Amino acid sequence: MTVPQRPIAPGESWTAAIDRIGGYFDALVARFGPDMKGIDYGGRETQRVRFEIIADSFALAGKRVLDVGCGFADLADFLAQRSPGVGYVGVDISRSVLAEARRRRPDLDLRRLDILAEDPGGPFDVVVANGIFYLLGAEGEARMRALIGRMFALCREGVVFTSLSSWAPRQQPGEFHADPSRTVDFCRGLTPYLRFRHDYLPHDFAVCLYRGQVPV
Template identity: 30%
Template sequence: MDELSKEYVISFFERSLMLHGDRPEAVRWTAGGQTAHYRSMLDIGDLSGTKILDYGCGTGGMYGWLRDQGIPVDYTGYDINPKLIEAARKKYPEARFGVLDAEETDLGEMFDYILLCGVFNLRVQGVEDTVRKTVARLFRQCRIGLGYNGLSAFEPKQDFELYYCRPDELLAFAIREISPHVVLRHDRMRYDFCLFIYRQANAFETRKNEDAL
């Protein structure tokens, strides 16, 4: 994503934060929609006791939700927008937040899970290429898996301001370029999807009397 597009994204959410305050509407979600997105990311695996990165964390909503659900994590939240990070730090002073652009700066550490929840939903020049590069780059810094959530291009009624990703094409890219161990879910929310990319194949669950079959 070029600098002009990044400046547009930053200014868009700064204006939205001023207009709506620190509410889900500031990031183009409803309260119910925000909760549904956070819940959908839990499909990646058991986060309890793990070290996670919430990339594109905004004002830290996911951290607050995980805390309220009683899910203990070693949490870090990064965003390219200084104003959003400032709001996150004020709201959750006990958590770790920082300003970081993964296209330009290495994380410098490893995480068990890296989550990108609704990060690239604005339609700007070069966003499709940015999604792929960012996902591939961040995956190198995770031990277990990466979760990406986005709007589905199969949505029949699209908002011209928003970016709708082809989940099938992103799936193919992930298998071809990142890891063969992937899960695509298109069933949690209407025309919204999650792609989970793992380091290793997920083991089968042990079932009662399985050895007798």
């Protein structure tokens, strides 16, 4: 039995969408457990590549990091090897995903939380989001912008996010692929200090937003 993937429908309220998508991931975890399929992720190698992009964007050692859509908190493991002393906080909308993450990493601060409706606390030096936008549906661009704006408001140093790209040679039907040019234009309205990457996976891009001059 497959678990149907249903992006946000036109006119669907954000609250209803968050509950339904959280339920989608609950169903995936019920079927696959703490496997990459349980978070609807392609595989360990693509995860590693995206984590490298995130870790290379900021000097994260000793910083407080908010991971939006944290899944099983795999990023915390990666950063522990690359950037010692990271103060990691993970938020997600799926109860079952978070239950598995807490079982695996009971030492972490992991919360069920919608950042558009609730305060995750803070302050956070850096806010990250890895591939969370693909189910945003027909109103994906507006919803993505709301999330990016909120993440930037929560950070002291900057934000880095990855997204499926509309420049991809092949696209999965029903998934939201953001336009990289329009996304960067929106981000330029938040800060003039940006980095853009479209060189690491053929279907993916990353944007880093900095509050000050880009570190070298």
